[in-house]
Amino acid sequence: MHGWRRARLTERTKQTATGRTLTFEVPHWPGHLPGQHVDVRLTADDGYQAVRSYSLAAPAGAGGDRIELGVQATFGGEVSPYLADDLPVGAEVEVMGPLGGWFVRTPQDRGPLLLIAGGSGVVPVMAMLRARAASASGDPCVLLYSVRAPDEVWYATELDAVAEGVRVRLLYTRTAPEGSRRPAGRITADDLLGMPPPTDTHCYVCGPTAFVEHAGELLLAAGYGPDRIRTERFG
């Protein structure tokens, strides 16, 4: 599980101005659970190496030895801008994984699901949604997805298709589309009205630290137990 494996970039898809989906071919990939991540290692000509973690965006199985990562380029970053725009298709990096045993949804996990994502925090959540679609689970499922503006939505076209039986509610924080009933603004207690009940719902919250802190407070205030809220923060 923990050795470095060579991974060849086979496809890069633009999600937003700075967000990319990268598909790698990794021979003998052992599989993974929705919510897990990998470490990606880059090596410069002088031997210098840099490593960062990226979430897996798709469940294992469907793609065989292929894995899909979500990369959000951060301005001035050492690794993410290179992965987002410079690594040539066909070139190789190294990956280690899968990693992470906590922010995961296993096939045995049952019950209503409340997914709350901010920005590129939707990536590991997308793996859970895609796995749910593949398993034809009938459990209630809601995605609350907070983005600054309509052009920052990842998986925009796929969200409709993956969403059979899933309620997707987009929460725009800066700019809402014309005709939106909800005014632009960060997630509030009102946005949690009508969600699956606290009694048996599992919550997964992923996004920038301030977003996760705030959403976590709202969930606790709405009666969701701390032991049913799993979080992943970045930035």
Added chain:
Amino acid sequence: MGDLSPGFHGKSHAFAGRLPPGQYPTESFPVLSAGPTPDIPTGRWSFTLTGEAGESRSWSWDEMMALPQEEPTVDIHCVTRWSKFDTRWRGVPLDVFLDAMETAADFVVAESFDGYTTNLPLEDVTDGKAWLAHSFDGFALSPDHGGPARLVIPHLYFWKSAKWVKGLRLTLDNEPGFWESAGYHDYGDPWREQRYWSD
């Protein structure tokens, strides 16, 4: 090597010597927690040391603040690969608490208000290597970073520095904690890159 990641140059070379293998420097202070941030007013905060036979000793917030304080400036290393240099803390050396009890234990389990646990050899939290910290960079420690008080054990990966800590339990045997039971290394030395079970 030469065929990997063509065109990548990297920016972190300058920190060689201070940066453990596989880490990168950060100016920000990322937050890593498994669940939501708990709210713990100092009025109902206490810190309890429990011996291997079950005897215990507790300190209220005011009693803890009246204990000898230190202001360590240390580098910290998170297993998610960021390192932060010259972080400034204020708190009580764990020696002050541990000196209050005779023990034959070789290990200690740190326990937090949110149920988190992490295990350590006793010798890694004595002799000025570990603190119960309540201030960061001159200000009261914020809840997202573990306030009102957390452990600071800078020579190990930072998951060992339990946030929202409520006590230490002395144990004769090693008892793996939360992350140590979920695939992370039992000891966690960043300079030997002990991230995962297999490292």
